[in-house]
Amino acid sequence: MPQPELQPRTAWPPLVTSPRGHLVIGGADALDLVERFGTPLYVLDEVAIRQRCRAYRDAMGDAGVIAYAAKALCTTAILRIMDQEGLWMDAVSGGELHTALAAGFPAGRVLLHGNNKSDEELRLAIETGVGRVVIDNFYELERLAAMARAAGRKVPVLLRVAPGVEAHTHEFIRTGQQESKFGFDLATGQALAALERVLDEPALDWYGFHCHIGSQILAVEPWEQAARIMMDLAAEAHRRTGRVMRELDLGGGLGIRYLPQDEPPSIAETVGRIRAAVAAAAEERGLPVPRLILEPGRSIVGEAGVTLYTVGAVKRVPGLAPYVAVDGGMADNPRYALYRALYTAVLANRPLDEPAERVCLVGRYCESGDILIPQIDLPRVEPGDVVAVFSTGAYNYSMSSQYNRFPRPAMVLVRDGEAEVIVERETYDDLLRHDRIPPSLAREG
Numbered sequence: 001m002p003q004p005e006l007q008p009r010t011a012w013p014p015l016v017t018s019p020r021g022h023l024v025i026g027g028a029d030a031l032d033l034v035e036r037f038g039t040p041l042y043v044l045d046e047v048a049i050r051q052r053c054r055a056y057r058d059a060m061g062d063a064g065v066i067a068y069a070a071k072a073l074c075t076t077a078i079l080r081i082m083d084q085e086g087l088w089m090d091a092v093s094g095g096e097l098h099t100a101l102a103a104g105f106p107a108g109r110v111l112l113h114g115n116n117k118s119d120e121e122l123r124l125a126i127e128t129g130v131g132r133v134v135i136d137n138f139y140e141l142e143r144l145a146a147m148a149r150a151a152g153r154k155v156p157v158l159l160r161v162a163p164g165v166e167a168h169t170h171e172f173i174r175t176g177q178q179e180s181k182f183g184f185d186l187a188t189g190q191a192l193a194a195l196e197r198v199l200d201e202p203a204l205d206w207y208g209f210h211c212h213i214g215s216q217i218l219a220v221e222p223w224e225q226a227a228r229i230m231m232d233l234a235a236e237a238h239r240r241t242g243r244v245m246r247e248l249d250l251g252g253g254l255g256i257r258y259l260p261q262d263e264p265p266s267i268a269e270t271v272g273r274i275r276a277a278v279a280a281a282a283e284e285r286g287l288p289v290p291r292l293i294l295e296p297g298r299s300i301v302g303e304a305g306v307t308l309y310t311v312g313a314v315k316r317v318p319g320l321a322p323y324v325a326v327d328g329g330m331a332d333n334p335r336y337a338l339y340r341a342l343y344t345a346v347l348a349n350r351p352l353d354e355p356a357e358r359v360c361l362v363g364r365y366c367e368s369g370d371i372l373i374p375q376i377d378l379p380r381v382e383p384g385d386v387v388a389v390f391s392t393g394a395y396n397y398s399m400s401s402q403y404n405r406f407p408r409p410a411m412v413l414v415r416d417g418e419a420e421v422i423v424e425r426e427t428y429d430d431l432l433r434h435d436r437i438p439p440s441l442a443r444e445g
């Protein structure tokens, strides 16, 4: 049988090894983490997260604010870090807002998103005084206005617009196209109609427009294009209403490195070029430069995360790439199943060994699509090896499930070799927490 040509061991992520020859994450020996906390284990490098927060803040300077998109990874400890780093936060549900409040995150620095916000969510936003409600549609606009009036509040708002920018990313994570479910349509004039309605409403305080073009974007041009489109809208709004847009929110979406060959633009370059594009577009249209808001999620926490798994069964069939099954899978990382997203990995217990075979890394869920990495070159894998999958900090835990009744993994935060649990490993009893056997099913006798 012809053997595939194996890729040499990757130089990225820069592999740091311990004196025992194991992978080091945030100064900690990965095998020590496994011994203490078990697998599967989400490991987050605190220093890497804080560095990215600072890179964003430094690049933004006094031009605006960075609102961490909590959908990428939302736990109280993570939001505490975002608060300490002086970021705002983008919450997309009552649950994320509740998590923020539980973490002591100031409501005044929260933006509330959502294309179908419930009355309860709008009420919570009004009562807690969130910094901005990003209105998505007319139905929400009228309900928010009525609730704000009833509460005697003036609610600060942004209007979300579908700008018609096509970002080159998976269609399921593209959001800026005209036919998107999110936001007021630009082409048919709905965005301006919404603005006129908001300006008529004393209980709503209009700050500006918002758009988000997609996620895992690896070029800056789509934001530059969005900046021009949104400033055209601001100019038209000014002509029609005489009102100046004070803020422009261009959403999140900067991509990260999942594979060695991925080359996302840096945070500094991305924010610098977006700032320049907004300033130039404002000047060309004779408008003041609006305060800029960006909402990065993945690019803050994605590369800071590594998931550790223990290898169990290895199925070797002549003529087929071996299946290497680990003790997690699509329920802790559904991104291959959802988007065919690719990852890279090493054996954490011997990361410097040269690859010896091309394997398919699968999970333990009862689905053939339960694949973590369809093809990866690894040293000859044995049961008991520990696999480290890189760049799992974003949209892994936040999209995890208890499918097949496997409890969710724990999450630890590491810094300078010290590890602390920030999400406890779920137990079998946790799986039963919301189950009820109703009286009609109670056993007789």
Ligand SMILES: Cc1ncc(COP(=O)(O)O)c(C=O)c1O
Binding pocket: 069, 072, 090, 113, 175, 212, 214, 215, 216, 251, 252, 253, 254, 295, 296, 297, 298, 299, 394
């Ligand atoms: C409105 C909005 N803002 C911010 C984000 C964060 O995106 P990312 O994690 O790609 O930076 C998203 C998700 O794509 C979003 O829908």
Ligand SMILES: N[C@@H](CCCC[NH3+])C(=O)O
Binding pocket: 071, 173, 175, 215, 216, 335, 394, 395, 399
């Ligand atoms: N969940 C997606 C990104 C969608 C972001 C939310 N608008 C992912 O894992 O890539």
